[in-house]
Amino acid sequence: xxxxxxxxxxxxxxxxxxLVNFDAMAQLxxxxxxxxxxxxxxxxxxxxxxxxxxxxxxGSQRVRKIKQFTKNAATxxxxxxxxxxxxxxxxxxxxxxxxxxxxxxxxxxxxPAIKKTKRISSDxxxxxxxxxDFTYDDLGDRKLNADTHKFLKSVTIDGKSCYVVESVSKDDxxxxxxxxxxxxxxxxxxxxxxxxxxDGDLLKILSIKKYEKISGIWVITHSxxxxxxxxxxTSMKLSSVKVNTGVSESSFxxxxxxxxM
Amino acid sequence: xxxxxxxxxLLTLSIxxxxxxxxxxxxxxxxxxxxxxxxxxSIIQNxxxxxxxxxxxxxxxxxxxxxxxxWSDSLDLRMRELYLDLYFDNVDIRIGKQQVVWxxxxxxxxxxxVSPLDLTEFLLPDFDEIRVGITxxxxxxxxxxxxxxxxxxxxxxxxxxxxxxxxWYIQPDFPVTPxxxxxxxxxxxxxxxxxxxxxxxxxxxxxxxxxxAAYTWDDTPSMHVNKQFGMNPATQQPMLTGLTVAPEHxxxxxxxxxxxxxxxxxxIRGEVAYYNGKQFQTEDQLAxxxxxxxxxxxxxxxxxxxxKGLKMSAQFIQQSILDYDENMMNEEIENTMTxxxxxxxxxxxxxxxxxxxxxxxxxxxxxxxKISYDFDDSFSILLGANIFIGDDAGRFGQYKDxxxxxxKMKYSF
Numbered sequence: 001x002x003x004x005x006x007x008x009x010x011x012x013x014x015x016x017x018x019l020v021n022f023d024a025m026a027q028l029x030x031x032x033x034x035x036x037x038x039x040x041x042x043x044x045x046x047x048x049x050x051x052x053x054x055x056x057x058x059g060s061q062r063v064r065k066i067k068q069f070t071k072n073a074a075t076x077x078x079x080x081x082x083x084x085x086x087x088x089x090x091x092x093x094x095x096x097x098x099x100x101x102x103x104x105x106x107x108x109x110x111x112p113a114i115k116k117t118k119r120i121s122s123d124x125x126x127x128x129x130x131x132x133d134f135t136y137d138d139l140g141d142r143k144l145n146a147d148t149h150k151f152l153k154s155v156t157i158d159g160k161s162c163y164v165v166e167s168v169s170k171d172d173x174x175x176x177x178x179x180x181x182x183x184x185x186x187x188x189x190x191x192x193x194x195x196x197x198x199d200g201d202l203l204k205i206l207s208i209k210k211y212e213k214i215s216g217i218w219v220i221t222h223s224x225x226x227x228x229x230x231x232x233x234t235s236m237k238l239s240s241v242k243v244n245t246g247v248s249e250s251s252f253x254x255x256x257x258x259x260x261m
Numbered sequence: 262x263x264x265x266x267x268x269x270x271l272l273t274l275s276i277x278x279x280x281x282x283x284x285x286x287x288x289x290x291x292x293x294x295x296x297x298x299x300x301x302x303s304i305i306q307n308x309x310x311x312x313x314x315x316x317x318x319x320x321x322x323x324x325x326x327x328x329x330x331x332w333s334d335s336l337d338l339r340m341r342e343l344y345l346d347l348y349f350d351n352v353d354i355r356i357g358k359q360q361v362v363w364x365x366x367x368x369x370x371x372x373x374x375v376s377p378l379d380l381t382e383f384l385l386p387d388f389d390e391i392r393v394g395i396t397x398x399x400x401x402x403x404x405x406x407x408x409x410x411x412x413x414x415x416x417x418x419x420x421x422x423x424x425x426x427x428x429w430y431i432q433p434d435f436p437v438t439p440x441x442x443x444x445x446x447x448x449x450x451x452x453x454x455x456x457x458x459x460x461x462x463x464x465x466x467x468x469x470x471x472x473x474a475a476y477t478w479d480d481t482p483s484m485h486v487n488k489q490f491g492m493n494p495a496t497q498q499p500m501l502t503g504l505t506v507a508p509e510h511x512x513x514x515x516x517x518x519x520x521x522x523x524x525x526x527x528x529i530r531g532e533v534a535y536y537n538g539k540q541f542q543t544e545d546q547l548a549x550x551x552x553x554x555x556x557x558x559x560x561x562x563x564x565x566x567x568x569k570g571l572k573m574s575a576q577f578i579q580q581s582i583l584d585y586d587e588n589m590m591n592e593e594i595e596n597t598m599t600x601x602x603x604x605x606x607x608x609x610x611x612x613x614x615x616x617x618x619x620x621x622x623x624x625x626x627x628x629x630x631k632i633s634y635d636f637d638d639s640f641s642i643l644l645g646a647n648i649f650i651g652d653d654a655g656r657f658g659q660y661k662d663x664x665x666x667x668x669k670m671k672y673s674f
Contacts (some may be wrong), residue, residue, distance in 0.1 A: 054343050054608065062638050086638030087286050087673040097466060104523065113389035115362040122582070123526025124567050131609030146425050232608070253406050254464050259346075260316065 030149035030165045034181070034194065036188040038144050043217045045071040045247035048238040054132055057231040062086075064130055071246075071247050075100050078252040082260055093257040096122075110257040117254050126175045132234040133204060133225040133250075135175070138195075146170060152180070157192065161185045176203070187218055203229055215243040283315040287674055293351055294640070294647075294667035296428075299572075303428055303665050304382070305332055306436040321346040327390075348436065353401045358394040361412065363460060363473060365519040365530040368599055368616070369578050371559045372473050372517045372534045375412060375458050377480040379421040383429045383660065384627070393418055406465065412458040419510065419513045420480040428663050433484070439504040443453050446482055446508045454478075467520040472533075475515040482508035483540035485550035507550075511540050530576075533560035545588035553589060563599075574601040596621035610635045618657060625651025626660030643669040 009111040028036070064086065070079040076099050083092040088253040090114040098105045105122035147167040155162055162182040169176065176216035177200050182192040193206040219241055226233040251261060287310045294304040307330040314323045325341040344357030361375035368388060370378065376392040384391070397414040423429035433439065448454050460473040489503035517534030536557050543553040563576035578597040585593040598619040605612050612635075617628040631645030646666045651658035 031354075056608070085316075088638070088641075090286055099466075103466070104526075106523070108464075108469075113387075115360060117464075117469075118365075119521045119528055121521065121526050121528050121565065121567060123523075127567070127570060128608070131605070208321055250403075250405075253403070254462070255401070255403050255408065259348075259353070 028151065028163070030151040030167075031144070033151060033165050033183055033188070034147075034149045034162045034167065035144055037181070037183050037190050040188045041217055042070075042072060042219075043215065043243040045069070045221070045245065046241065046243050047245060048241040051239065052130065052132055053235040053237075055233050055235070062131075064089075064132075067261070069247050069251055071249065071252065078249075079254050080256065080261075089215075091260060093260070095252060095257055097252070099236060102145075108254070108257065112258075115258075118255055133227050133232065134234060134236070138206070138225065147179075150219045154185075155182070157182060160191060162191055189218055189220065197229070201229070203227065209235075214241050217243045219243065268601055283313050285311065285313055285674075287311040288671055289311075289674075290669060290671040292669045294665045295665065296662070297664045298662055303663065304667070306330070316346075319348050321348070322485050330627065340394070341390075349574055350665045351403050352359065353396075353403075355399040355401075358396050359399065360392045360394050361397070361399065361458075362392070363471060363519075364532050365469075365521045366532045366561050366563065366576065366578075367574065367601070368618070369532075369576060369597075371532045371561055371578075372519055374475060374477065374480070374515060374534075375414075377418050377420045380429065381421050381423050381429065383423075383663075393421060406463065408462040410458075410462065414456040414458070415452070416450040417454060417456060417478050417510070418480075419446075419482065422481075429660070431659060433506070435486075435504055435506075437501055439486075439506040442505050442507040444507070445485075446510070448478060448510055467521055470518060470520040472518040473516070475513070477513050477627075478510045479513045479539065480510075482510050483552055484542065484655070485509055485552060486542075487550060508584075511538060511544065513538050528565040530563040530565070531561065533558065541582065542590040543586070543588045544590060545586070548588070553586070555584055555589070570604060572601075572603045575599070592622055594622070620651065620655045620657055623652045623655030623658060625649070625655030627657040627660075639673050641671050641673075643671070645669070 050066040054062045067082045081094045083089045092108040110117045150166045150254040152164040180194040194206040197203040211220045221238045224235045290308045292306040298436045309328045312325045329337040344359045347354040364372040395418045399412045402409045456477045458475045485507040487505040491502035493500040514537040519532035521530040540552045558581045561578045565574045576599040579593045603614045612633045619626045628648040633643035635641045649660040
């Protein structure tokens with residue numbers, strides 16, 4: 001009888017230990033959540049037409065159209081963009097090789113008017129992309145270890161259960177004092193993001209309007225960045241999205257920058 | 262009649278382009294400048310540029326006629342480019358009139374010697390309009406991110422210089438009024454007189470580089486000066502009675518290279534060329550035609566960097582004549598700097614820019630501030646100035662009287 005009692009106690013303790021450990025396993029750290037979001041499957045390559053609409057505080061709009069190709073390998077992500085409109089930047093192309101290690105990105109721009117390919121600095125990630133509300137960092141070039149990440153809470157927005165993670169740059173000079181990201185549990189898609197300026201005030205809100213599964217990969221096809229301080233916004237819509245079509249390595253060369261695809 | 266032909270040509274090209282569903286872009290622009298000194302207009306120019314392109318998987322073509330109208334009536338139609346592209350697996354071939362740009366320098370031409378310059382308005386035209394297209398066959402062979410390029414130009418194209426009457430024309434400084442003999446200034450197109458260029462380009466994650474060689478003609482003609490002497494009846498001493506100046510192009514052999522790389526967020530650029538066989542003016546009385554042949558080095562080191570959205574670039578350029586002798590009219594070493602600062606405001610609709618050439622040898626400069634505003638994606642207005650300062654003997658200081666303000670309005674389509 002005593003042995004039976006002891007056996008029950010041991011079993012209870014074991015279950016308790018397993019439950020406690022399971023809870024600890026389920027509770028990811030902020031860094032792990034962001035890492036999963038950064039590393040979620042995006043396919044080996046992607047082709048799309050990007051339409052970027054800039055709307056100012058008076059409601060007037062400017063539209064930029066870009067054809068873009070990306071290819072992901074183990075240590076490097078290569079992307080190339082061809083600007084199709086407006087007319088004065090047509091056929092300008094931009095190529096980036098982004099490395100998974102700490103090496104700085106390599107970036108080039110081809111200017112058709114002067115027929116020149118120029119290496120440009122990747123140190124300007126805080127610059128805004130083509131006058132939009134997105135910085136180069138906002139577009140996804142930011143490295144995981146550039147920030148410290150802290151899990152804040154779990155919430156449900158728009159019926160989606162999300163982790164909320166606060167990220168603070170390790171660089172004191174960075175344009176954002178912090179960001180807060182809502183990451184959907186399971187798919188690890190960044191669903192919403194708030195950007196706070198150097199004074200700690202809310203500056204911009206990124207909202208995902210639409211995401212869809214294409215060839216088995218989740219792709220964000222419509223997002224909007226709103227600058228709440230200046231009341232202007234930028235919408236980004238992807239169309240003609242193709243995933244894993246076997247984009248050639250030779251697409252990411254100076255030859256293609258100059259020739260177009 | 263000529264004007265009617267021009268419009269017929271442009272109309273035909275447009276109809277053809279539309280019928281072929283070609284890609285049509287271009288711009289219309291007004292450019293008006295006035296001199297600071299007397300507020301006279303230095304330029305009133307209207308430009309219409311049409312870029313027609315049709316691209317296939319194996320073949321493409323491009324035509325870029327540009328029509329310049331000066332003052333009220335003068336028309337100048339130029340075919341900036343007109344070429345065919347043939348695409349193969351690892352080879353591209355371009356045939357026709359084309360502009361070729363080499364090197365890593367900005368606003369300085371060291372290894373960028375394939376397309377000659379249009380200097381009829383000094384260095385003031387936009388850099389996309391300052392080069393003159395050449396008729397050539399260009400072949401590019403690709404191996405990964407490396408390219409081997411060879412160019413054969415059967416028909417030599419000279420630099421375009423200001424004509425007498427232009428505010429950019431500099432009267433040659435001769436003791437007596439010369440007679441110009443232009444009989445040797447042209448080069449007959451032939452295989453023997455062709456120009457050949459070759460370049461190897463590498464693009465890597467560490468550095469981009471180019472290595473080039475050229476067997477070419479000096480784009481700028483050398484002035485062969487022949488002096489005629491007579492007897493001074495008063496002193497019974499020989500005296501200079503006449504000068505014949507015969508512009509003539511000479512062969513040049515050029516080898517060089519360039520590179521650009523990123524170091525801690527700063528783009529470092531360098532470029533060097535060795536020019537063999539350049540004819541320089543000399544005051545040596547024993548020199549034939551007042552010319553002496555020397556080699557020279559031309560090189561540059563530059564840096565591009567950005568501080569809080571302010572994009573800046575600086576370049577140091579040196580031209581050094583080897584085996585220099587004191588009778589030569591050029592300086593043995595000429596140092597120049599360039600400086601560029603650019604800042605974009607209001608979501609890249611307002612652009613501020615300051616570009617300057619600074620002649621360190623003659624202490625002169627060309628300073629070019631400008632501000633532009635994009636009313637929308639197709640229409641922009643630019644207000645700028647070209648300010649020449651410094652020593653009259655300098656390349657920039659000699660145009661002190663030509664300092665000007667200007668306005669450009671451009672509609673792109």
